Amino acid sequence: MRIDVVTIFPDYLEPLRAALLGRAVDRGLLEVGVHDLRDWTHDVHRAVDDAPYGGGPGMVMKPQIWGAALDEVCPAGARLVVPTPAGRPFTQELAHAYAAEENLVFACGRYEGIDQRVIEDAARRMPVDEVSIGDYVLVGGEAAVLVIAEAVVRLLPGVLGNPVSAEQDSFSDGLLEGPSYTRPEVWRDLAVPDVLRSGNHALVERWRRDQALERTARRRPELLGALPEGSLDAADHAV
Numbered sequence: 001m002r003i004d005v006v007t008i009f010p011d012y013l014e015p016l017r018a019a020l021l022g023r024a025v026d027r028g029l030l031e032v033g034v035h036d037l038r039d040w041t042h043d044v045h046r047a048v049d050d051a052p053y054g055g056g057p058g059m060v061m062k063p064q065i066w067g068a069a070l071d072e073v074c075p076a077g078a079r080l081v082v083p084t085p086a087g088r089p090f091t092q093e094l095a096h097a098y099a100a101e102e103n104l105v106f107a108c109g110r111y112e113g114i115d116q117r118v119i120e121d122a123a124r125r126m127p128v129d130e131v132s133i134g135d136y137v138l139v140g141g142e143a144a145v146l147v148i149a150e151a152v153v154r155l156l157p158g159v160l161g162n163p164v165s166a167e168q169d170s171f172s173d174g175l176l177e178g179p180s181y182t183r184p185e186v187w188r189d190l191a192v193p194d195v196l197r198s199g200n201h202a203l204v205e206r207w208r209r210d211q212a213l214e215r216t217a218r219r220r221p222e223l224l225g226a227l228p229e230g231s232l233d234a235a236d237h238a239v
């Protein structure tokens with residue numbers, strides 16, 4: 001997979017070259033290209049923004065510069081991902097879909113966003129997704145790209161040391177994962193639940209599922225309603 005990012009703050013994307021993602025790059029599982037949008041400006045001030053038509057707060061990013069940048073950065077067959085508070089929710093399901101792509105290009109807006117015609121024009125020649133990473137407003141798209149890239153790259157074959165955990169992710173069975181414990185057995189008078197030290201795998205599995213159901217019902221009840229038909233068995237309904 002190759003990821004390209006267009007941004008006016010290229011340094012912000014340095015974390016893409018660190019830790020897990022950095023190792024994926026070193027191992028040839030991932031290529032990363034970060035491009036400074038201002039490289040496509042021609043005026044002496046290298047201006048990338050202008051006042052919004054119709055008035056309103058802040059500034060909007062100019063279409064011409066974005067058009068020129070995306071024309072050059074997007075390879076054939078690329079999917080363009082544009083983080084925005086007004087986007088469709090980025091989910092684990094979308095992360096899996098993106099992990100199957102050969103080329104992802106991220107357009108990082110700043111100010112109040114990018115002129116909408118940039119998205120409309122790009123959509124004439126490639127799939128374009130406007131995505132939100134949550135119902136809160138950031139200052140720009142760069143932090144969202146780091147979040148999306150991490151969620152996607154960890155799903156690439158060979159990236160995670162223990163691939164099983166990607167399948168046992170939260171949301172993979174539609175539930176939140178329950179609590180985890182490791183040594184010591186007692187820490188600050190707090191003991192690990194006995195069942196986890198029982199060696200009875202069926203009992204452990206049942207307990208973990210109960211914990212996941214209880215936590216989901218408490219923190220994200222709407223996820224229970226969204227479970228596919230037949231997800232909960234009789235033992236689950238006991239919870």
Ligand SMILES: Nc1cc(-c2ccc3ccn(Cc4ccc(CN5CCCC5)cc4)c3c2)n[nH]1
Pocket residue numbers: 056083084085086108109110111112113114131132133134135136137138139140141142144
């Ligand atoms: N999930 C998530 C993603 C983002 C995100 C992603 C990209 C950009 C680019 C610029 N901004 C700042 C920003 C500030 C205010 C508005 C809302 N204004 C109201 C009237 C016109 C617009 C929009 C945008 C981003 C924010 N935030 N949260």
